[in-house]
Amino acid sequence: MKLVKPGFYGVILLFFALSLYSCTPVSIENNKRILVQGKFVTPEGTALQGIRVSTITDINSFLSRGQGTLSEALSDQNGNISMVSLDVNPGILCLDITGTSNDRRLQSFTVCDSAFSRNETLLDLGEWVLKELIETRIIIRHNSDFNYSLKFESSSVEININDWNELNSYDEADLDSKYSTREGFINSENQVETLKLITADNSRVNLQLQNAQGVYIYEFEVDEIDNHYEIDL
Amino acid sequence: MRSIFRVFTLSLLCTYSSIIAQEQDSIEFFPHHFNRIQLDPELSLLTALGDGFLKDAYDLDIGTGLSADFYLHKNWYVGTRFLNINTRVEKSEKIGDIQSTRIFTFGVQGAYVHQFNKRLYLDLIAGIGTTGYYHDSKFGTNFRDSATSIWAGPKISYRINNFFGIFLGSEIRRDFMNIAVSPQLEDYFGNVNLLTLRAGVRFITH
Numbered sequence: 001m002k003l004v005k006p007g008f009y010g011v012i013l014l015f016f017a018l019s020l021y022s023c024t025p026v027s028i029e030n031n032k033r034i035l036v037q038g039k040f041v042t043p044e045g046t047a048l049q050g051i052r053v054s055t056i057t058d059i060n061s062f063l064s065r066g067q068g069t070l071s072e073a074l075s076d077q078n079g080n081i082s083m084v085s086l087d088v089n090p091g092i093l094c095l096d097i098t099g100t101s102n103d104r105r106l107q108s109f110t111v112c113d114s115a116f117s118r119n120e121t122l123l124d125l126g127e128w129v130l131k132e133l134i135e136t137r138i139i140i141r142h143n144s145d146f147n148y149s150l151k152f153e154s155s156s157v158e159i160n161i162n163d164w165n166e167l168n169s170y171d172e173a174d175l176d177s178k179y180s181t182r183e184g185f186i187n188s189e190n191q192v193e194t195l196k197l198i199t200a201d202n203s204r205v206n207l208q209l210q211n212a213q214g215v216y217i218y219e220f221e222v223d224e225i226d227n228h229y230e231i232d233l
Numbered sequence: 234m235r236s237i238f239r240v241f242t243l244s245l246l247c248t249y250s251s252i253i254a255q256e257q258d259s260i261e262f263f264p265h266h267f268n269r270i271q272l273d274p275e276l277s278l279l280t281a282l283g284d285g286f287l288k289d290a291y292d293l294d295i296g297t298g299l300s301a302d303f304y305l306h307k308n309w310y311v312g313t314r315f316l317n318i319n320t321r322v323e324k325s326e327k328i329g330d331i332q333s334t335r336i337f338t339f340g341v342q343g344a345y346v347h348q349f350n351k352r353l354y355l356d357l358i359a360g361i362g363t364t365g366y367y368h369d370s371k372f373g374t375n376f377r378d379s380a381t382s383i384w385a386g387p388k389i390s391y392r393i394n395n396f397f398g399i400f401l402g403s404e405i406r407r408d409f410m411n412i413a414v415s416p417q418l419e420d421y422f423g424n425v426n427l428l429t430l431r432a433g434v435r436f437i438t439h
Contacts, residue, residue, distance in 0.1 A: 033329060035418055
């Protein structure tokens, strides 16, 4: 019987180790740093302090998945941010911008390579305007099954209905030139449903509810903070 | 910090007591000559100078090093030097999300040796080498920055016997970093200046 030398297994193991290593798609570029700088203001031009900016990248390797942070800093009292970030190659560099203030809820953004102006070593955000978010609740009291159709002007509305995640699904076929539309069905199990609309822009919202008794159409202006409406079906 | 202080204190005491006892010295010392080899393991206390990233964002631990030198003449030697420095990151927003950095230098050096008496020597050393800054990023991927280093400084050594001695020294070092940065950061990342206090023991052959 022919014996396989132990060194053969070592070569095989080394080959697999190198293969795993080469499967890691993201690596940090040697001998390079990026300067990230910019300023955050309100639409009125007031400086925003405490805006957290992170440079992140997707880790999608054989052994781990997720997002890794390459740098992170907060804007100062003048709204300015200046930080040094690592760079990735290969990989996509993204910026995560979020407010940290408990007093006001601001827009947050995640933008990636193609969305911002970037040269080799400088990522200049310029002046970023962050708007305050408007939250509106529509409370629907009902005792029967119904279909709903929700149309809103702004394309940046986030919708939650209780904890039903399926409403967050977004069907491109429902879009027309101006309005975004979402539709769905709610059964009579819960007697009260709450639609929560969050947007940074004033928007007009059309809600159509249909049950066995008929069709009901409502229109709301989403332009006030913490506004809410109630509907009894 | 404590250990380097102890080494310095011990070295000073040894030097002082040996100098006092020198009058009654009965050891016959062989002078340095061609072909002699010496090994100098050392501990280094490092301070970053200037406004660069190393001073701003890091705390430096005690460095450990080893020099291996070959005498060409009783007053001249050439050799190699290794130095390892471990660091702790204090301000990651200044350098990116780095968890820790290890600085490793390897180079060649030469020295002129001045003999005060049969035990006490002064080495005037200059060297050049390559340095790697090996970083662990916070999400687990490693990367490195490279630099060209030059260094120079004196080293006072005291021979306890023909094969063993101790030394104290200082050194100024400059790392020319190869990091690509925007013009605003060129001064910050361009160079690293280090002042080093060194102490160690010396092993000498034949």
